[in-house]
Amino acid sequence: MKNILELNEKKIPVVRIDKSLNKYSNVVLFPEKVAKAKEAIERIGLPDLKKNAS
Amino acid sequence: MKLDRYELKADEQLTTFDFLSEGPKGKIEKVIQFTLIYQDNLYNLAFGDRDYLSGVIDDRIVTDNGDSEKVLATVVASIYAFCDRVPDAMIYATGSTAARTRLYRMGINKYFDIIEADFTIFGQTKSEWEQYEKGKDYEAFVVQRKNI
Numbered sequence: 001m002k003n004i005l006e007l008n009e010k011k012i013p014v015v016r017i018d019k020s021l022n023k024y025s026n027v028v029l030f031p032e033k034v035a036k037a038k039e040a041i042e043r044i045g046l047p048d049l050k051k052n053a054s
Numbered sequence: 055m056k057l058d059r060y061e062l063k064a065d066e067q068l069t070t071f072d073f074l075s076e077g078p079k080g081k082i083e084k085v086i087q088f089t090l091i092y093q094d095n096l097y098n099l100a101f102g103d104r105d106y107l108s109g110v111i112d113d114r115i116v117t118d119n120g121d122s123e124k125v126l127a128t129v130v131a132s133i134y135a136f137c138d139r140v141p142d143a144m145i146y147a148t149g150s151t152a153a154r155t156r157l158y159r160m161g162i163n164k165y166f167d168i169i170e171a172d173f174t175i176f177g178q179t180k181s182e183w184e185q186y187e188k189g190k191d192y193e194a195f196v197v198q199r200k201n202i
Contacts, residue, residue: 011172012138013062013131021065021072029070029087029111030100037091037098037146040178040194046096046144047176047183047196 057127057165060084064132068139071132072104077119084125085111086132091146097136099147101129113150126161130169137199148178148194155193162195163188173197 028034060073071086086101102113119125137143149155162169166188169175176183177192186195 011131012134013059015062015064015068015071015132015135017066018063018072019066021063021070022067024070024085024087025065025067028089029085030089030098030102030113033100033113033148033150034089034091034098036148037194040148041092041096041146044178044182 057130058124059127059131060124062128062132062135064135068136071135073128075103075117075119075121075125077121079117079119082117082119084128086129088136088143088145095140095142096144096146097140099129099133099145100150102150122157123161126158130165133197134172141199141201144196144198146194146196158195159192162186169197171200173199 060075062071062073064071069088073084073086075082075084083104083106084101085104086099088097088099090096091098100113102111103115103117104111133145136145147158149158162175166186170186174197175186176196177186177190178194178196179192183196186192
Protein backbone atom coordinates (compact mmCIF):
# COMPACT_ATOMS: atom_id res chain seq x y z
CA MET A 1 0.00 0.00 0.00
CA LYS A 2 1.32 3.42 -0.92
CA ASN A 3 1.99 5.74 1.96
CA ILE A 4 1.08 9.41 1.89
CA LEU A 5 4.60 10.53 0.98
CA GLU A 6 4.63 8.29 -2.08
CA LEU A 7 1.21 9.58 -3.09
CA ASN A 8 2.40 13.17 -2.68
CA GLU A 9 5.19 12.54 -5.15
CA LYS A 10 2.67 11.75 -7.89
CA LYS A 11 2.03 14.65 -10.24
CA ILE A 12 -1.70 13.96 -10.30
CA PRO A 13 -2.67 14.52 -6.69
CA VAL A 14 -5.05 12.64 -4.49
CA VAL A 15 -8.11 14.87 -4.29
CA ARG A 16 -10.76 14.35 -1.67
CA ILE A 17 -14.27 15.05 -2.95
CA ASP A 18 -16.10 17.49 -0.71
CA LYS A 19 -19.76 17.78 -1.70
CA SER A 20 -20.06 21.05 0.21
CA LEU A 21 -18.03 22.59 -2.63
CA ASN A 22 -20.69 21.60 -5.17
CA LYS A 23 -22.51 24.83 -4.35
CA TYR A 24 -19.76 26.67 -6.26
CA SER A 25 -19.99 24.52 -9.38
CA ASN A 26 -22.21 27.00 -11.21
CA VAL A 27 -21.01 30.14 -9.48
CA VAL A 28 -18.24 32.33 -10.90
CA LEU A 29 -16.12 33.12 -7.86
CA PHE A 30 -13.65 35.37 -9.67
CA PRO A 31 -15.75 37.44 -12.12
CA GLU A 32 -13.09 40.13 -12.60
CA LYS A 33 -10.52 37.56 -13.64
CA VAL A 34 -12.94 35.90 -16.04
CA ALA A 35 -13.83 39.27 -17.58
CA LYS A 36 -10.13 40.08 -17.96
CA ALA A 37 -9.49 36.73 -19.63
CA LYS A 38 -12.42 37.18 -22.03
CA GLU A 39 -11.25 40.68 -22.94
CA ALA A 40 -7.76 39.39 -23.73
CA ILE A 41 -9.06 36.48 -25.81
CA GLU A 42 -11.43 38.74 -27.74
CA ARG A 43 -8.57 41.16 -28.42
CA ILE A 44 -5.80 38.78 -29.49
CA GLY A 45 -7.46 35.40 -29.86
CA LEU A 46 -6.13 32.10 -28.65
CA PRO A 47 -2.66 30.67 -29.09
CA ASP A 48 -2.35 28.19 -31.91
CA LEU A 49 -1.75 25.15 -29.77
CA LYS A 50 -1.89 22.68 -32.65
CA LYS A 51 0.69 24.59 -34.64
CA ASN A 52 3.05 25.08 -31.74
CA ALA A 53 2.57 21.94 -29.66
CA SER A 54 5.77 19.97 -29.42
CA MET B 55 11.33 16.06 -8.08
CA LYS B 56 9.02 16.34 -5.12
CA LEU B 57 7.37 19.66 -4.41
CA ASP B 58 5.70 20.02 -1.05
CA ARG B 59 2.02 20.83 -1.40
CA TYR B 60 -1.22 20.92 0.56
CA GLU B 61 -3.99 18.35 0.53
CA LEU B 62 -6.70 19.28 -1.96
CA LYS B 63 -10.45 18.96 -1.70
CA ALA B 64 -12.76 19.48 -4.68
CA ASP B 65 -16.35 19.48 -5.81
CA GLU B 66 -17.60 16.47 -7.74
CA GLN B 67 -16.90 18.12 -11.10
CA LEU B 68 -13.33 18.98 -10.11
CA THR B 69 -13.83 22.63 -11.04
CA THR B 70 -13.59 24.15 -7.56
CA PHE B 71 -10.83 23.12 -5.17
CA ASP B 72 -9.87 24.24 -1.73
CA PHE B 73 -7.04 23.74 0.71
CA LEU B 74 -5.68 25.19 3.92
CA SER B 75 -2.52 27.28 3.88
CA GLU B 76 -0.65 27.00 7.16
CA GLY B 77 1.95 29.49 8.34
CA PRO B 78 2.75 32.33 10.73
CA LYS B 79 -0.64 33.94 10.01
CA GLY B 80 -2.45 30.74 10.92
CA LYS B 81 -4.68 28.54 8.77
CA ILE B 82 -6.07 30.31 5.73
CA GLU B 83 -8.56 28.72 3.37
CA LYS B 84 -7.64 29.02 -0.30
CA VAL B 85 -10.12 28.46 -3.10
CA ILE B 86 -9.17 27.58 -6.69
CA GLN B 87 -11.68 27.67 -9.53
CA PHE B 88 -11.56 26.63 -13.18
CA THR B 89 -14.26 28.56 -15.06
CA LEU B 90 -15.31 27.74 -18.60
CA ILE B 91 -14.76 30.86 -20.75
CA TYR B 92 -15.30 29.92 -24.39
CA GLN B 93 -15.91 26.93 -26.58
CA ASP B 94 -15.78 23.61 -24.89
CA ASN B 95 -12.31 23.67 -23.52
CA LEU B 96 -11.00 27.13 -22.61
CA TYR B 97 -11.00 27.67 -18.85
CA ASN B 98 -9.89 30.50 -16.63
CA LEU B 99 -7.87 29.57 -13.57
CA ALA B 100 -8.11 31.81 -10.52
CA PHE B 101 -7.53 31.41 -6.83
CA GLY B 102 -7.83 33.48 -3.69
CA ASP B 103 -8.37 33.48 0.05
CA ARG B 104 -11.73 32.95 1.71
CA ASP B 105 -12.32 35.13 4.72
CA TYR B 106 -13.28 32.90 7.62
CA LEU B 107 -15.89 35.29 9.01
CA SER B 108 -17.46 36.88 5.94
CA GLY B 109 -17.00 34.00 3.51
CA VAL B 110 -15.86 36.52 0.88
CA ILE B 111 -13.25 35.20 -1.56
CA ASP B 112 -10.54 37.70 -2.42
CA ASP B 113 -7.88 37.18 -5.09
CA ARG B 114 -6.12 40.49 -4.41
CA ILE B 115 -5.25 39.94 -0.78
CA VAL B 116 -1.57 39.54 0.12
CA THR B 117 -1.62 36.68 2.61
CA ASP B 118 2.08 36.65 3.45
CA ASN B 119 1.80 33.30 5.18
CA GLY B 120 5.36 32.31 4.30
CA ASP B 121 4.32 29.43 2.04
CA SER B 122 3.97 30.94 -1.43
CA GLU B 123 5.95 28.12 -3.12
CA LYS B 124 3.85 25.45 -1.42
CA VAL B 125 0.68 27.32 -2.41
CA LEU B 126 1.79 27.55 -6.05
CA ALA B 127 2.77 23.86 -6.04
CA THR B 128 -0.74 23.06 -4.76
CA VAL B 129 -2.33 25.16 -7.50
CA VAL B 130 -0.19 23.32 -10.07
CA ALA B 131 -1.37 20.02 -8.56
CA SER B 132 -4.96 21.17 -9.07
CA ILE B 133 -4.15 21.78 -12.76
CA TYR B 134 -2.94 18.19 -13.07
CA ALA B 135 -6.12 16.94 -11.39
CA PHE B 136 -8.35 19.12 -13.56
CA CYS B 137 -6.56 18.07 -16.76
CA ASP B 138 -6.97 14.46 -15.74
CA ARG B 139 -10.73 15.06 -15.98
CA VAL B 140 -10.63 17.44 -18.99
CA PRO B 141 -7.52 16.34 -20.92
CA ASP B 142 -7.90 18.81 -23.78
CA ALA B 143 -8.57 21.84 -21.56
CA MET B 144 -6.73 25.03 -22.35
CA ILE B 145 -6.18 26.92 -19.13
CA TYR B 146 -5.78 30.69 -19.06
CA ALA B 147 -4.14 32.28 -16.03
CA THR B 148 -2.98 35.72 -15.05
CA GLY B 149 -2.31 37.51 -11.81
CA SER B 150 -4.77 39.89 -10.20
CA THR B 151 -1.94 42.44 -10.19
CA ALA B 152 1.24 42.91 -12.21
CA ALA B 153 3.27 41.90 -9.17
CA ARG B 154 1.34 38.66 -8.82
CA THR B 155 1.69 37.88 -12.53
CA ARG B 156 5.43 38.37 -12.07
CA LEU B 157 5.37 35.93 -9.14
CA TYR B 158 3.63 33.31 -11.31
CA ARG B 159 6.15 33.90 -14.07
CA MET B 160 8.99 33.36 -11.62
CA GLY B 161 7.36 30.12 -10.52
CA ILE B 162 7.03 28.93 -14.13
CA ASN B 163 10.65 29.86 -14.82
CA LYS B 164 11.90 28.05 -11.74
CA TYR B 165 10.12 24.82 -12.60
CA PHE B 166 10.02 25.30 -16.35
CA ASP B 167 11.62 21.94 -17.22
CA ILE B 168 9.10 20.02 -15.11
CA ILE B 169 6.11 21.98 -16.41
CA GLU B 170 7.26 21.93 -20.02
CA ALA B 171 7.58 18.14 -19.94
CA ASP B 172 3.84 17.82 -19.32
CA PHE B 173 2.30 21.01 -20.69
CA THR B 174 2.44 23.21 -23.76
CA ILE B 175 2.89 26.73 -22.39
CA PHE B 176 2.16 30.04 -24.09
CA GLY B 177 2.84 33.58 -22.93
CA GLN B 178 0.68 36.57 -23.79
CA THR B 179 2.47 39.75 -24.84
CA LYS B 180 0.57 42.99 -25.42
CA SER B 181 -0.56 41.93 -28.87
CA GLU B 182 -0.08 38.20 -29.37
CA TRP B 183 0.63 34.77 -28.02
CA GLU B 184 3.97 33.11 -28.32
CA GLN B 185 5.53 29.93 -27.11
CA TYR B 186 6.72 30.58 -23.56
CA GLU B 187 10.35 31.59 -23.20
CA LYS B 188 12.06 31.69 -19.85
CA GLY B 189 13.00 35.19 -18.75
CA LYS B 190 10.51 37.00 -20.97
CA ASP B 191 7.81 39.28 -19.64
CA TYR B 192 4.23 38.06 -20.16
CA GLU B 193 0.84 39.38 -19.13
CA ALA B 194 -0.88 36.01 -19.00
CA PHE B 195 -0.36 32.33 -19.71
CA VAL B 196 -2.16 29.47 -21.39
CA VAL B 197 -1.26 25.87 -20.67
CA GLN B 198 -2.54 22.65 -22.15
CA ARG B 199 -1.65 19.13 -21.09
CA LYS B 200 0.49 17.31 -23.61
CA ASN B 201 -0.66 13.92 -24.81
CA ILE B 202 1.67 11.75 -22.81
